[in-house]
Each structure stands twice: as structure tokens, then as C-alpha cells.
Amino acid sequence: MKEFNEYFDTAMKFHGHKCPAMPMGLRAGLAAMKVLGVERSKDKELFVEAETGKGHAAGCFLDGIMTATGCTYGKSNIQKLYYSKMAFTLIDTKTGKAVRVSLKPEFFEKALSSPFVQERKKGVPPQDIPAVITDPLVERILGLPENEFLNISDVFQKEMKKGSANFEVKRCAKCGEAVFTDKLTTASDGRMLCIPCSEAGK
């Protein structure tokens, strides 16, 4: 996935609707990768610490970052810190090199007064906002020089705890479902139970 258009198409399909915040995240993610000189994460070569939260506008930003970096919830190489800031740190887990990227406050404040956000405030779902409103905003973000909307830190060192994957599953003695062994608990009668089954018995 080298070409920007390919990234954008993938991000659009993954995200589900056209909006200005997803492309902001896509470009911010690609900018961070360029600074570190890294490729999209195939496994856990990269890690993202996202400072976004939930229940605020423009959370779509993070879907753009995930698409660009390949840091995903499934691979567990992304963590949300819930600071409700439009910022994240990208870490190269092999070298410990990291960069923090955030949206410039003046840029983001202005984005929040866009006609797109006015429609969202009225309760219009993003996919129902007319293209005549959304498209020019998205086009503008796709063409904006990085220094007009991103604050990009110097590269710094950030050490990551190294984990290894668990490949072993056992069946829960109560529900019979397969569970990775790190989350099986031993009940008082010695049976191995999954978390919901062990809590149901309390």
C-alpha cells in the first residue's frame, strides 16, 4: 500500500463514510511514518498511542491513523489514552524511536466550525451530509501542506515492553468455549473457567 489513493480507498471502505477527520488521521499517520522512515505495520513493528477519546467530535481521525500505520485493535498494537486530544505517538518497536503528531489547535478549531460539523451538530449522520458540503473539505485536507495542519515532534526514544503471543487454548469447563490460557482462572473446585463463567459463579 504505497500509493496515497490506495490508502484513501482502503480507509474509506474501512471507515464507512466520507468525512474530514478520517483524512486528517490518514495524513497524520503517513506523516509520522515518513518521519520514522517506517513501512506500514505488517505485524507489531509499529505501535500507536492515541490520545483521542470517545464521545467527542472527529474521533474518525483514529480510523485514518489505523489505516495508515497498520496499528489495529485486532493486533493490539494500538492503545487509546482517552485524553480527548487530536494527537498520537507512533513508535517503531524495534528501535524505540517515536514521534508525536497532533493537529494544530488553530486548524482544528476552524475545522470544528465547518459546515460539515454544523450539519453533525443538527444530528445529521455523516453519510447523509450532501457531497457538496463534504467533498470540498476532504479535498482541501488531502492537498494541505503538512506544516499547515500538523505539529510534528522531533524523534525521541520510547521503550516498549516486549510481549510474546500466547498460542495455547483450553476449553472452559462450564461454557465449553475455547479460551487463551492466560485468561482462564481456576475455580475453587479446580475447574478451569473463562472470565464470564468465573464471574457468574461468584
Ligand SMILES: [Zn+2]
Ligand atoms: Zn468519519
Ligand SMILES: [Zn+2]
Ligand atoms: Zn466459560
